[in-house]
Amino acid sequence: MPRQLPPLNALRAFEAAGRHESFTGAAEELGVSHSAISKHVRGLEDRLGARLFRDLPRGVALTQDGAAYLAQLTPAFDTIAEASEAFSAKPVGTVVVNAETVFALKWLVPNLKRFTDAYPDVHLQLDASEQLIDIARYEADVAIRFFLAGAPDGMAELISDSAIYPYAAPSVAAQVGDDPKNLLNFPLLRDRGGDPWRVWFDGIGRPDLGALVPDTRRTRAMLAIEAVIAEQGVLLASSDNVKHDEEAGRLVRCFDHGFRQGTYHMLFGEGVLRRKPVRLFRDWLLAETIEFRSV
Template sequence: MKRGTLPLTALRALEATMRLGQMRRAADELGVTYSAVSRQVRGLEEMLGVPLFEGPRNRLVPSAAALALQPALTEAFDGIEAAVARVQRRDRRVLDVSCLGTLAMRWLIPRMALFQAAHPGIELRLTTDDGPVDFAQRRIDVAIRVGSGPWGSAQATELFPDNVGPVLSPALMPEDQLTPQSLLGMTALKTRTRPSAWADWTSSQGLAAPIQTLEFEHFYFMLEAVIAGLGVAIAPDILIRDDLAAGRLVAPFGFLPSGMSYVALRPAGRNADAETFVDWLIEAN
């Protein structure tokens, strides 16, 4: 059967019935009546010359022919749906961005107005996540993550290095000289998302691990605790840059590379708006 003669309405009715398991549910999804779906399927059977369902109406069982058609039909209609969605999004110029939660709250969101002012035609739709990125399953144009890779088949652009160091409230600074050793007398704030942060830093200084610690479930909570003066934490400079500039925190010993980097991940294929956003991320650092 040539493409121009394919009964697309009937094939769509068959695919929906197979996928949903009932003609009535297929009719609801397609916005037609049950009898309309039934007529389309019967007409398709007559055209193909084979039965597509067996059994009573309330217990339809797909035939071998229907089972053979289903994978190709579902893949074809999924592809059409995805292509139409991409065109709609391109017309609206909506960019779906997935970002680490703390980075979004403490760095990206405070700067989003600058991006919108520079690129008023692009609307950012932001979600937060720190897990692996599956571009095939989720509608994401750019994902911002931190790590050392590899990043699989994604297009990866390094944004900035992950530099970390101890930070604390100015209220906790001693009157005499602060040394790395004297930090160990303070409460060391930790987070489950970076459990080895203190061990890595004290090892780089030739020191033992801190004794008194306080752990938080989320990185954002830990940073708020640092600002409140509950102790000292090992933090990436990108996350507390605004706090340093405002004098809410101090970093007495600077920052060292952790071996990781913040990266922008994109699916294969060219997306001009995604490229524009990634270029802006690099410049905004």
């Protein structure tokens, strides 16, 4: 017995309008007119015998029936899209990534060639910002942000919960040697809130030294790293942000004791994981940063 399916164009129009809760947003996504979306949706409502949207003074909103229908249709369209993409030998598209400045410059940029070599037809548009952009308004497909405490709300993946350790330029590290008391001979920089240096000294069983650490102003991570490379002090930094400077010999880990404070997460705009290029970037980034996750 053949399936009794509504017209595919009507389903596509409703599904897009439901996700955006906007006929205009659906029209822009599908490249048709607002009136075409409205016509498809009203025809679908007549066919189903149900109201899928209710009119608002400005725009529309899903009814209870509409929300329930959308919850079943969107996964079905995702499954069809993923099955169809499997026949595409080369994923093509643009992924807009917005990352905090220090992570963008110190980790992403030095590693991105591996992604572009693997997926030459996927264009990465990389921006750096200290502000938490509005993912929901599609300012980016993916945002990478540091959270000092707790996990972010919404769709997110942990990138790194790497511990922080004392790092210094080789000449400074040589003067520090094996005695943590020598750290007090240098400016102790911090790029995070609280009193991380006192926490670190407590962790090695020397709270007496931690009590001697002067109050210091927080310095932006990028500036703090560059200052330490320039032999202007010692910084408690996470190993993800200094990995390449350490490998290049510009920074040395002074002591092996570290502690965890904060995490990097990857945040996603609504629905962007339906696109294969975005999923490829997510999977690549998770694989590349596995060494920085404790679990």
